[in-house]
Amino acid sequence: MLKRLLTSREALLAAAIILLLAVISTRFPAFVSPQNLGNVFNDTSPLILLAIGQMIVILTKCIDLSVAANLALTGMVLAMLNVAMPGLPVPIIIAIAISLGAVLGMVNGILVWKLAIPPIVVTLGTMTIFRGLIFVISDGKWVNSHEIGEGFKAFTRAAFLGLPTMSWIAILAVLLFSIVMARTTLGRSFYAAGGNPHAATYAGIDVGRTQFWAFTISGALAGLTGYLWVSRYAVAYVDLAGGFELDVVAACVIGGVAIMGGIGTVMGAMLGALFLGVIKNALPVVDISPFWQLAISGGAIIIAVALNSQANREKGRIILKRAEHAT
């Protein structure tokens, strides 16, 4: 049991992150100070939140390319709402963020479930539509820091036990979804629907509806992140978080989520996001150009995929063993 725990993908990834931090600390000891690590975690929180949602979607053999556009649209709606109604309390804003994001996710889910359109096509389409809607509602104008209310901005920055609220929300999401995935029938059906859709159907699981809920969760998390993002950076515009969906998918792949579905954990998605977060924050410190950052992120993805296929090869060896038993 202990051996399995130590050789799990999550443990390997955690070890890789620690190794990475150790290497960085030899040149910049300040990087691994608790304060800075807290900052890195806080910076990575949006990625963690989106990666959790994406992980669930990928589990069901789908992909959600619309998360960053969902985040930006929800963020813009909230920013404009805040300008129009400055007195709106933060809990209401958060409720609106989650609901609006969930509704946008449901659009994806309905199209995949009821019309059986391939998810990559659906979310590529809605991604463009969401970005277009931002332009339509904002006329392409920015909502700037001075227009956004103080309460709106303060929530994310408030600290609690040394960590900003945004970090706590990411931690809560990790805990919540760890329980959902491991201990609820819904979580189990995500794994079953992606692991073998045919078998899941015969077992009485509606695969389409399961995918619908995956997209809804992904959308809700994107909406919530939309508020956190606009609150933290105090700005909303059409291209907000442009291209961020690829970072999200990358975090999942690095975190050991099988792109063919059925395999993945919340912990893995979080560690995948943190791995990218550490690289992103460390490279400027080590004075490496942003272009190298992209190359290194890309390299990490390829290594992760190579490790995945290595794991599959191990399965092949077991088949030979079976042949041994058969004869």
Added chain:
Amino acid sequence: MLMQSETDLSGPSDDTAVPVIALNGVTKLFPGVKALSEVSLHLYPGQVTALVGENGAGKSTVVKILTGIYQPDGGTITLDGTPFAFPTPQAAGVAGVTAIHQETVLFDELSVAENIFLGHAPRSRLGLIDTAAMVDQAAGILRDIGAAIDPAHKLKDLGIANKHLVAIARALSIDARVVIMDEPTAALSQNEIEELYTLVETLKAQGKAILFISHKFDEIFRIADRYSVFRDGELVGDGEISAVTEAELVKMMVGRDVSQIFPTRTPQIGDEVLAVKGYTHPTEFADITFDLHRGEILGFYGLVGAGRSEFMQALFGITRRSGGTATINGASVSIRSPADAVANGIVYVPEDRGRQGAIGALPIFQNVTLPSLGRTSRSGFLRLAEEFKLAREYTERLDLRAASLDTPVGNLSGGNQQKVVIAKWLATQPKVIILDEPTKGVDIGSKAAVHAFMAELAAQGLAVIMVSSEIPEVLGMSDRVIVMREGRMAAELGADEMTPETLVRHAAGITGTPPC
């Protein structure tokens, strides 16, 4: 270990005939296992040699050696009496060896002609593929084998039987001298099998040597001239098919007497469990009406495409019916989804158990409890202790051996995966279990185990529906049979009316009094 029987002859009746291709004392080793141990196999021109053996006996290894995919670790291969090596599949092709596989390896999106000539298409002077010549030649070959197929059609538009014909045409297009057929009838209906037999006769008449691998004894005795029996990677007997009986072949295969293939049971038929009235689908089946009782095994026989599986899928709620009602224990039920069916005590073990059965990445206990999560959870939250309890109870009942219930099912052997699938369904405590082709592609030893298990389920009071295309199985296991033809019930036969003839007549529609 090696049981040489007196039926073991060392050559064909005509001593002067030279085998087209012969394996002499061929051995093949894999790490930790001897797949073939000094086996010999001689294929003669114009003769059909049946290769018989249980799963794992080494049949596929022989096919792979003959087609150049594996290299033998010992022994020789001779071609027309002279030693020869097949270092690559291409070399085997040049030597005229071709294999038609169980699942045809063809390309759906290409045309029939392209499939036939893929890799050796006629070229024009510029080195481009000469499409006109290719279609012409393909049409010629198809005509030769009596196949009414347009070579310009895409392969995906053809039925499974015609795809086999295309595979055979492909074999002929490379001027094959040795044709290997690996369970060619596994997916064919009775009519299509007859057409295949005719084709085999044609190939024989052209002087091809044919290696015919099959689990079905009736077809072996129907078309084979010679037989070779493998067991555990060794040759245990070969000779003329006319000099051997079915019982002797089975004995050689399994190394023991199989006194009876089907379990004797005394059915205790109880109260009515399921009654189906007028089930109808717009395009697939109509007016299916029957009842089913506790302890009964009801067979569903018909040709492939008669609508049996389609009806079962509707009964299980995977597809929607357009009319008809079902009652369970006298109470009317509405089944609109598999979840409804499971909740009402109907479970369906599908034909394709590999694809539709277990979820490889999930551990054993999660596979077993998947359809029973309603019972092992409370308001959406799983109770792991109950899951383990349920999984342990049913895997122990089936004597499943695994290190832990946490083991992913994908890491188990095929036999144990089957047990997980069955445990999964039994754990739902069903009233009716539908088994779709329960022994398709299963070797003869395991078949008996499946049949015994089926009898045990019925004896425990379950109502069993068995969909089967194998007449001996239908006759041997069913208490009653419904024969379907073209989406309708062609006949309902009691135990005293069931004979191979009546089944085939009703299924093929050659009965005197048309039903419905």
